[in-house]
Amino acid sequence: MSLTRRFMLRTAGAALGGALAFASPAAFAQGAGTIKVGILHSLSGTMAISETTLKDVMLMLIEEQNKKGGLLGKKLEPVVVDPASNWPLFAEKARELISKDKVSATFGCWTSVSRKSVLPVFEELNSILFYPVQYEGEESSKNIFYTGAAPNQQAIPAVDYLMENEKVQRWVLAGTDYVYPRTTNKILEAYLKSKGVKPEDIMINYTPFGHSDWQTIVADIKKFGSAGKKTAVVSTINGDANVPFYKELGNAGVKATDIPVVAFSVGEEELAGIDTKPLIGHLAAWNYFQSVDNADNKAFIAKWRAFTKNDKRVTNDPMEAHVIGFNMWVKAVEKAGTTDTDAVLDAMIGVAVPNLTGGYSTMMPNHHITKPVLIGEVQGDGQFNTVWQTSGLVVGDEWSDYLEGSKDLISDWRKPLSCGNFNVKTGKCGGATK
Amino acid sequence: MTFISRPARARAIPLTGPAAKSLIETLSFAAAALFLVMLALFAAPQARAQGDSSVIVGLSSDKFPDTERALNELPASGLATAPDIVEALAANRLYFNGPARKLYFADEAGKMFDAATGEPSDVMASALKKVRINNAVRRSLDAARGALTLMSPDPAKRKAAADSVFKSRDATALPLLDAALAKETLASTRKVLEEARAAIVAGDSGANEVQRLEAIDILKSRGDQDAVSVLTTIASWSEGRVKAAAESASSVIQAKLALWRNVQNVWYGLSLGSVLLLAAIGLAITFGVMGIINMAHGEMVMLGAYTTFAVQEWARTSHPGLLNYSLFIAIPLAFLVTAAVGILIERVVIRFLYGRPLETLLATFGISLILQQAVRTIFGANNREVSAPSFMAGSFDFGSLQIGYGRMWIIVFAIAVFFALQFVLRATSFGLRMRAVTQNRRMASSMGIDTNRIDALAFGLGSGIAGMAGVALSQIDNVSPNLGQSYIIDSFMVVVFGGVGNLWGTLLGALTLGVANKFLEPIAGAVLGKILLLVFIILFIQKRPRGLFALKGRAVEA
Numbered sequence: 005m006s007l008t009r010r011f012m013l014r015t016a017g018a019a020l021g022g023a024l025a026f027a028s029p030a031a032f033a034q035g036a037g038t039i040k041v042g043i044l045h046s047l048s049g050t051m052a053i054s055e056t057t058l059k060d061v062m063l064m065l066i067e068e069q070n071k072k073g074g075l076l077g078k079k080l081e082p083v084v085v086d087p088a089s090n091w092p093l094f095a096e097k098a099r100e101l102i103s104k105d106k107v108s109a110t111f112g113c114w115t116s117v118s119r120k121s122v123l124p125v126f127e128e129l130n131s132i133l134f135y136p137v138q139y140e141g142e143e144s145s146k147n148i149f150y151t152g153a154a155p156n157q158q159a160i161p162a163v164d165y166l167m168e169n170e171k172v173q174r175w176v177l178a179g180t181d182y183v184y185p186r187t188t189n190k191i192l193e194a195y196l197k198s199k200g201v202k203p204e205d206i207m208i209n210y211t212p213f214g215h216s217d218w219q220t221i222v223a224d225i226k227k228f229g230s231a232g233k234k235t236a237v238v239s240t241i242n243g244d245a246n247v248p249f250y251k252e253l254g255n256a257g258v259k260a261t262d263i264p265v266v267a268f269s270v271g272e273e274e275l276a277g278i279d280t281k282p283l284i285g286h287l288a289a290w291n292y293f294q295s296v297d298n299a300d301n302k303a304f305i306a307k308w309r310a311f312t313k314n315d316k317r318v319t320n321d322p323m324e325a326h327v328i329g330f331n332m333w334v335k336a337v338e339k340a341g342t343t344d345t346d347a348v349l350d351a352m353i354g355v356a357v358p359n360l361t362g363g364y365s366t367m368m369p370n371h372h373i374t375k376p377v378l379i380g381e382v383q384g385d386g387q388f389n390t391v392w393q394t395s396g397l398v399v400g401d402e403w404s405d406y407l408e409g410s411k412d413l414i415s416d417w418r419k420p421l422s423c424g425n426f427n428v429k430t431g432k433c434g435g436a437t438k
Numbered sequence: 439m440t441f442i443s444r445p446a447r448a449r450a451i452p453l454t455g456p457a458a459k460s461l462i463e464t465l466s467f468a469a470a471a472l473f474l475v476m477l478a479l480f481a482a483p484q485a486r487a488q489g490d491s492s493v494i495v496g497l498s499s500d501k502f503p504d505t506e507r508a509l510n511e512l513p514a515s516g517l518a519t520a521p522d523i524v525e526a527l528a529a530n531r532l533y534f535n536g537p538a539r540k541l542y543f544a545d546e547a548g549k550m551f552d553a554a555t556g557e558p559s560d561v562m563a564s565a566l567k568k569v570r571i572n573n574a575v576r577r578s579l580d581a582a583r584g585a586l587t588l589m590s591p592d593p594a595k596r597k598a599a600a601d602s603v604f605k606s607r608d609a610t611a612l613p614l615l616d617a618a619l620a621k622e623t624l625a626s627t628r629k630v631l632e633e634a635r636a637a638i639v640a641g642d643s644g645a646n647e648v649q650r651l652e653a654i655d656i657l658k659s660r661g662d663q664d665a666v667s668v669l670t671t672i673a674s675w676s677e678g679r680v681k682a683a684a685e686s687a688s689s690v691i692q693a694k695l696a697l698w699r700n701v702q703n704v705w706y707g708l709s710l711g712s713v714l715l716l717a718a719i720g721l722a723i724t725f726g727v728m729g730i731i732n733m734a735h736g737e738m739v740m741l742g743a744y745t746t747f748a749v750q751e752w753a754r755t756s757h758p759g760l761l762n763y764s765l766f767i768a769i770p771l772a773f774l775v776t777a778a779v780g781i782l783i784e785r786v787v788i789r790f791l792y793g794r795p796l797e798t799l800l801a802t803f804g805i806s807l808i809l810q811q812a813v814r815t816i817f818g819a820n821n822r823e824v825s826a827p828s829f830m831a832g833s834f835d836f837g838s839l840q841i842g843y844g845r846m847w848i849i850v851f852a853i854a855v856f857f858a859l860q861f862v863l864r865a866t867s868f869g870l871r872m873r874a875v876t877q878n879r880r881m882a883s884s885m886g887i888d889t890n891r892i893d894a895l896a897f898g899l900g901s902g903i904a905g906m907a908g909v910a911l912s913q914i915d916n917v918s919p920n921l922g923q924s925y926i927i928d929s930f931m932v933v934v935f936g937g938v939g940n941l942w943g944t945l946l947g948a949l950t951l952g953v954a955n956k957f958l959e960p961i962a963g964a965v966l967g968k969i970l971l972l973v974f975i976i977l978f979i980q981k982r983p984r985g986l987f988a989l990k991g992r993a994v995e996a
Contacts, residue, residue: 048811050920053819170573181965211964214924216915217713219706219845220959227695230663232670247821247916255833255842261577262605277821277916285573381572384530391502391572 038081039074039343041066042101044112044122044133049089053243054322055114057273058136059084061323062111064311065330075337083107091121098122102131108343109134109333111326116140116184123148130345134333136325138268138290140187144402144415144424147345149332149352150372151325153291154400155191159238161377162266162289163192165392166236167199170264173233174205176225178241181210185240188268192238194406205233215245218252226256229263237265246270250283260285260381272318275386283382291375292324292361293388301360318386324360331357332367353418363397370415370424372400493517494541494554497527498534502572509578513585514610519543519556521586526553528579533566542566581606588618593627600630604664607637633660637668640684643676650680658687662838666691698838703956709845711952712852713914715945716907717925718932719856722944723900726933727876728893730788731799734806735929736922738901741779742772742908743917744813747822762827765909772905779809780901784894792893806922814919824912848910855906856945862899863941872896876939935975937985947986 043062045055066080074080083105087094094113101107102125109132113119116139126133126147138153166172175196179185189208196206207228209221229235241249246267253265266287272294275283294305304327309315332355333348339355340347356366365373374397380388403413403425412429416422423433493515496508509527512520526532526543532553533542541553542561552559571579584602587595588611596618603611615635622628633656639645640653654672657665669688673681717739724732746768753764760767783805791798826844833842863869874882875892883889908921915921936947951971958967982988 048814052814053821053918053920056819209963212968214920215964216924217706217710217955219709220703220956221964223702223706224960226663230667230670232667232672232674244821244916244918244920248914251914255831255844256840257833260573261580264573273820277823277918279823279825285576287573389570389572391570 038079039076039337040081040083040105040107042098042105042107042110042112043082043084044087044094044097044101044110045114046089046118047084047086050243051089051114051118054273055089057320058111058114058322058326060312061308061326062330064308065327067311068307069330069334075334076341076343087118091115091117094118095121095125098125098133099129102126102129107131108337108345109348111136111329113137114322117182119143119148132333132345132348134326134329136322136329138321140184141191141402141404142187142407142410144370144372144417146349146371146417146422146424148371149329149367150400150402151329151332152322153375153377154372154402155188155404156401157291157375157377157398158268158289159188159192160195161394161398162268162287162379163195163238165289165379166238166264166266166287169392170236171234172236172264173201174207174228174231174235175201176207176209176228176235176237178209178211178221178225178237178239180213180215180240180242180245182213182242185210185242188240189238191404191406198406211241211245213242213245216248218249219256222249222252222256222258225263226258229258235263237263239265239267240269241267242269243274246274247278250278250286253286254282260287266379271320271322272387273320275382276318278386280382280386281384284384286382287379287391288382288388289377289379290321290388291377292319292321292359293378293380293390294319295380295383295387295389296361296378298360298362300358300362304360328357328359328365328373332365332373349417350419365397368399369418370400370402371417372402374399493520495539497523497532497553497569498536498539498541500534500536500567500570502570502575505569505571505575506578509575509582510608510610513582513614519551519553520582522551522556523553524579524583524586527569527571528583530568532569533563534569535561535566541569577606581608581611585611585614588614588631589621593624596622596624597627597630600627600634604630604634604637607641607668609638609642612638632656633665640680641668641672647679651683654680654683654687658690661691661694663695666695695838699960701837702839703960704953705839705841707953707956708849708949709952710955711949712849713911714928714932714952715856715948716848716852716910717904718929718936718944718948719852719859719941720900720902720904720907721929722933722936722941723859723903724897725930726939726941726944727872728896728900729795729876729938730792730897731795731802732788732900733799733803733926734783734809735802735901735904736924736926737806737809738776738780738904738922739908739911739925740813740917740919740922741776741809742905743824743912743915743921744817744822744908745772745775745905746909746912747817747824747917750824761825762829765827765830768909769906772909773902776905776908777898777902780904781894781898783901784897788897789890789893806926810919810922817919819919822917824917826913830913844913848913851910855903856941859903860941868892868895872899931972931975933985934979935985937987940985940987943985943987950986 043059045059046052047056047059063082066082069075070079083101085097085101087097098110101110111134113122113133113135114137119135122133123145127145131147133148134151135148136151138158139150141154177189177192179189193206193208197203211221225237246269264285264287266289268289270288271290305319308319309317332352335355335357336348336351337343340351352367353369354367356364359365359375361376361378363376365375367373376397377394378390379392380390383389402415403410405411412427413425414428415424416426417424426433493508493512496504512524522543523532531544533544534540542550542559543553544550544563548563550559550561550563551557580602584599584606585608587599588603590596590599603615612635615631615638619628619631619635622631636653636656640650640657642650654669657669666688669684673684673688676684720738721732721735724730724735746765749768749771750761750764753760787801787805788798791801830844830847833840863873871882871887871892874885874887875889879889911921915924932947932951933944935951936943955967955971958970962970
């Protein structure tokens with residue numbers, strides 16, 4: 005889930021949004037004896053819907069770590085800033101966190117465009133960012149750890165599942181018109197073609213941000229689906245536009261048993277605003293579901309509900325990514341014995357911590373982590389029921405094997421290679437063969 | 439006799455192959471007789487006892503393929519509790535005890551029964567696991583439910599059953615279909631049953647050609663997208679005359695559907711137009727008539743939607759009986775709430791800025807951000823769920839056009855709001871004063887009209903109408919703090935295109951833009967369609983700067 009809708013309006017709203025932003029609730033002991041942790045999530049504007057939760061998760065994790073005695077004998081101190089869903093403001097706030105507040109690491113961003121906006125700042129000032137959201141790949145920075153899913157940890161297994169278990173032969177790739185859906189669909193299209201799907205069996209459809217009138221598109225999908233072959237929709241539709249889309253599917257009588265929709269941006273939080281009864285059986289692919297049945301996850305949900313004082317709060321995939329990222333950082337700092345950026349960057353690679361789905365996630369040399377992939381079906385209560393999962397963990401693949409420009413690239417931040425885009429054909433660091 | 443002979447043949451075919459087709463025809467009578475005897479001799483008492491254990495073992499193994507297989511066998515097993523099991527599974531009330539391989543179902547009240555015998559059981563649901571389902575199981579479940587409810591006394595259920603058999607095209611349901619057909623008296627249900635039967639027969643490579651061609655004719659007369667789907671499947675693997683017939687039938691239907699698609703575009707366009715009209719009509723007062731560039735207009739719509747949510751929450755917790763009618767409470771309440779907020783904004787901010795459009799624009803934009811963040815703080819950043827009342831759910835068919843009740847009522851509501859507003863402006867004393875003030879403020883003032891009060895009330899009226907639009911939009915869009923933003927640009931577009939200051943222009947502008955958008959969308963795609971429309975409006979405004987219906991005369995200069 006990257007860039008978001010209506011950002012032109014937001015940009016103008018930045019000044020006011022910034023004025024409304026919180027002052028950092030630094031609840032813990034201040035002074036030289038603390039390690040500062042930056043939290044860079046929008047608390048106002050369009051993305052507040054998704055990002056506010058992540059800020060709360062970070063505060064909970066930090067509080068918990070402090071109860072355990074902090075880190076390296078010091079207390080952790082959260083520094084919360086509000087970039088107000090405004091991409092240039094993300095870069096400014098990141099600079100402020102690193103230069104002024106001197107944070108040791110930052111947890112933040114949701115949209116790809118916000119990550120792209122802060123990336124040069126983190127590289128220039130040599131600081132660490134943990135990015136918790138599934139994204140389109142095609143990037144690997146020395147200073148960023150990607151704890152969300154790369155396309156091969158979400159989109160491709162989902163398509164495999166539909167192909168094998170639902171025998172899908174015709175594909176609708178529907179997305180919002182911006183970088184994440186376009187890149188993901190490009191990868192998926194290449195992948196489907198490599199599996200022998202004919203071009204006439206693929207329909208690609210893009211809609212503007214916040215699209216709310218889905219009647220024509222749903223009718224088109226219905227028509228496309230009546231060619232006598234099993235059809236499925238792969239949806240990279242972003243954020244709010246999903247609700248009217250699913251409502252229209254329900255109204256038009258498109259059931260999951262006829263044309264299943266598998267979504268990559270719809271999680272428990274998004275479903276909380278919809279009556280899910282007409283959506284039962286539609287699918288989502290993530291690396292975590294709240295409904296995953298194991299003791300670690302139950303304990304996490306209980307802690308989360310106690311922390312937010314709301315026994316109906318849901319958990320979702322990016323939250324788990326922050327849990328993993330935070331625990332990895334803690335472990336790496338302990339291993340390095342310091343919060344010095346270069347030492348932590350080296351110590352991070354190879355660190356393994358338990359995830360909430362019953363396994364261990366490891367930080368790989370490409371700064372992506374290993375994760376299981378889960379396919380879940382929407383239930384009547386707004387939760388997902390896991391119907392399939394990969395037998396082992398999947399390593400995040402930053403440079404897709406299905407795109408021309410990126411299939412020869414690898415990333416390895418271990419010395420002596422230390423390169424985010426090493427071309428195995430030319431044997432040089434520095435990108436695609438032109 | 440027909441009832442027995444068909445299933446006997448259908449079962450025999452896979453064993454003997456198509457070459458033996460004619461032999462089977464002659465043998466079918468004998469086979470039918472044999473089948474009858476078998477049925478009479480042991481099927482009834484014994485198959486039940488055997489069916490029990492095998493079917494239930496499949497359902498209690500917690501593996502999707504086993505569950506699916508068990509469901510496929512269930513309707514034909516003759517198990518007395520089969521309908522209960524299927525209903526319970528559909529309602530997520532089917533439980534199993536893994537180690538003991540026992541199956542239980544709960545009734546609506548939560549009372550447990552042994553699924554094998556149908557006897558009440560005192561086992562606790564908490565000690566058992568629920569039978570899980572996925573889409574494949576759900577398909578089998580629909581088919582089994584269809585087959586088992588074909589004889590239901592409720593005609594609606596029979597029709598739904600026939601529909602699900604049509605979709606599943608499960609050949610084992612054929613005998614049940616024939617039995618249901620023999621008993622069915624209702625013409626409309628009969629038609630669906632026959633179509634379901636045709637869908638099975640046409641796709642049965644073992645059936646004889648004449649019957650298959652007849653079946654294709656029945657499908658052709660059904661003439662909808664589902665029929666095309668069945669026919670193209672058949673055409674893809676059949677040969678000879680059947681293939682040709684299926685292909686021609688599907689192309690005939692598709693040609694007909696292509697014509698209907700134009701009707702569909704008009705309908706979708708009207709539907710989109712009605713939404714635009716609702717969003718814009720309040721703005722037609724505040725911007726069109728009063729000349730205030732009100733950037734907070736979208737937030738009035740959003741407040742109306744949140745009022746709907748609040749009313750529904752209230753109904754859900756304290757008066758569940760009213761939940762279905764909560765929209766009728768929400769409409770006046772949303773009007774009052776947003777009108778009050780509107781009047782407040784006018785009194786506190788806007789009245790100091792009359793005649794200064796740039797400052798008004800900035801101030802109202804600021805207000806819109808404040809309102810958004812206020813709602814975000816009070817209700818949370820997440821979307822809020824507003825449920826659809828029963829009369830707005832579902833759809834009906836008009837020819838080959840599927841019309842959703844929700845969309846239809848929104849069109850009716852938009853038109854009603856439009857005429858109500860016309861009535862207020864034309865036939866009430868307030869409307870008269872308001873028009874007087876907008877046409878010539880000083881003259882109106884010297885005639886004894888309190889122009890300040892009229893300004894506030896007019897702004898309140900425009901805001902209140904936006905609030906009512908929010909009630910309708912809560913049914914189709916998500917109720918979130920950002921709701922209003924998606925409509926503000928479109929609203930201005932409609933008012934400017936229609937002609938500032940003219941309500942009829944707003945009506946025509948909204949409907950024109952809606953229909954144009956829906957005709958462009960299938961050709962150019964949603965993104966390009968919208969761009970083309972904006973380009974068109976820019977060109978149009980160049981040619982006619984005052985929109986479709988320009989006000990003439992002195993009012994223009996006022």
